[in-house]
Amino acid sequence: MFIQRLAILGVGLIGGSLARALKRAQVCAEVIGCGRQLDNLQEALRLGVIDHYTTDIAEAVRDADVVVVAVPLGQMASVFSSIRPALAPHAIITDVGSAKASVVEEAYQHLGEHLGRFVPAHPIAGTEKSGVAASFASLFENRRVILTPLAETDPQATALVTQLWQHTGAEVVNMSVEHHDEVLAATSHLPHVLAYSLVDTLAQMEDRREIFRFAAGGFRDFTRIASSDPKMWHDICLANRSAILHVLAQFNADLAELADAIEHGDSAHILSIFSRAKMARDKFSG
Numbered sequence: 001m002f003i004q005r006l007a008i009l010g011v012g013l014i015g016g017s018l019a020r021a022l023k024r025a026q027v028c029a030e031v032i033g034c035g036r037q038l039d040n041l042q043e044a045l046r047l048g049v050i051d052h053y054t055t056d057i058a059e060a061v062r063d064a065d066v067v068v069v070a071v072p073l074g075q076m077a078s079v080f081s082s083i084r085p086a087l088a089p090h091a092i093i094t095d096v097g098s099a100k101a102s103v104v105e106e107a108y109q110h111l112g113e114h115l116g117r118f119v120p121a122h123p124i125a126g127t128e129k130s131g132v133a134a135s136f137a138s139l140f141e142n143r144r145v146i147l148t149p150l151a152e153t154d155p156q157a158t159a160l161v162t163q164l165w166q167h168t169g170a171e172v173v174n175m176s177v178e179h180h181d182e183v184l185a186a187t188s189h190l191p192h193v194l195a196y197s198l199v200d201t202l203a204q205m206e207d208r209r210e211i212f213r214f215a216a217g218g219f220r221d222f223t224r225i226a227s228s229d230p231k232m233w234h235d236i237c238l239a240n241r242s243a244i245l246h247v248l249a250q251f252n253a254d255l256a257e258l259a260d261a262i263e264h265g266d267s268a269h270i271l272s273i274f275s276r277a278k279m280a281r282d283k284f285s286g
């Protein structure tokens with residue numbers, strides 16, 4: 001695989017890290033970045049993440065062989081509709097959005113004749129930081145990237161996007177859109193919702209009790225992700241609303257059961273929940 005011209009729409013943490021990784025792998029001749037914030041694009045150029053930039057989205061994609069849409073979920077539809085008239089007939093389009101059903105629905109609505117060369121993707125790698133300054137080439141090494149190709153997707157487009165991610169050091173797996181959204185609701189979206197909610201609860205007690213001063217490492221480990229971009233997670237919650245609500249309802253029921261066991265001093269029940277969770281967590285990290 002060699003890409004002549006790669007367009008990155010949204011040169012932030014993920015778009016910037018992908019550009020860096022592909023440049024490091026020497027698999028593209030030219031990377032053009034496109035965004036809305038001039039200072040961010042200038043920084044991307046200065047850091048060598050991109051070779052050129054433009055704020056004109058049609059200009060960015062006009063001669064691109066591969067177009068990566070790395071904008072927030074709430075911007076996907078407008079980006080798809082703006083690029084449609086300017087895309088080259090052979091251009092392969094992919095995205096990095098954290099939820100897939102909403103992106104796929106918007107692709108069906110707005111990509112028209114280009115839909116068959118659209119490969120939905122999601123790198124399961126990131127940090128709580130945003131913007132190109134936080135991007136780094138090794139972000140995707142030994143991490144998974146999920147592709148959710150559609151019935152209409154050209155297998156050659158899927159093969160190219162698979163190779164593209166493999167060049168970053170990632171392992172690529174394919175999944176249905178629905179399964180992706182259920183799995184990510186449980187493993188990524190629910191933990192972020194819980195971290196935000198926990199920190200918010202504690203922040204409201206903060207004035208009276210100075211509690212953050214006395215927080216230990218466990219608090220830090222559990223809540224790092226509550227520093228993530230609020231707007232990005234707002235978009236994810238709304239985009240994957242039904243799968244998140246489903247897993248949140250299950251979590252609420254389990255938490256109520258634990259509260260009940262604590263209330264009744266039910267040692268056996270408390271120990272069985274904690275032991276089961278420790279076993280699962282040790283197996284996961286081992």
Ligand SMILES: NC(=O)C1=CN([C@@H]2O[C@H](COP(=O)(O)OP(=O)(O)OC[C@H]3O[C@@H](n4cnc5c(N)ncnc54)[C@H](O)[C@@H]3O)[C@@H](O)[C@H]2O)C=CC1
Binds near residue numbers: 013126
């Ligand atoms: N942050 C993370 O850890 C991960 C994020 N994602 C997904 O990646 C996407 C991007 O997230 P980040 O890179 O973290 O965000 P970011 O905020 O670092 O970068 C997004 C960039 O898109 C630009 N942008 C916004 N609207 C635009 C538009 N209409 N046209 C062109 N550029 C536009 C912004 O100026 C910004 O530079 C999101 O869809 C997110 O769900 C996926 C995996 C991990």
Ligand SMILES: O=C(O)C(=O)Cc1ccc(O)cc1
Binds near residue numbers: 098123124127
């Ligand atoms: O910061 C972390 O640990 C994350 O969980 C990053 C992350 C955020 C969003 C995604 O869709 C995938 C990964």
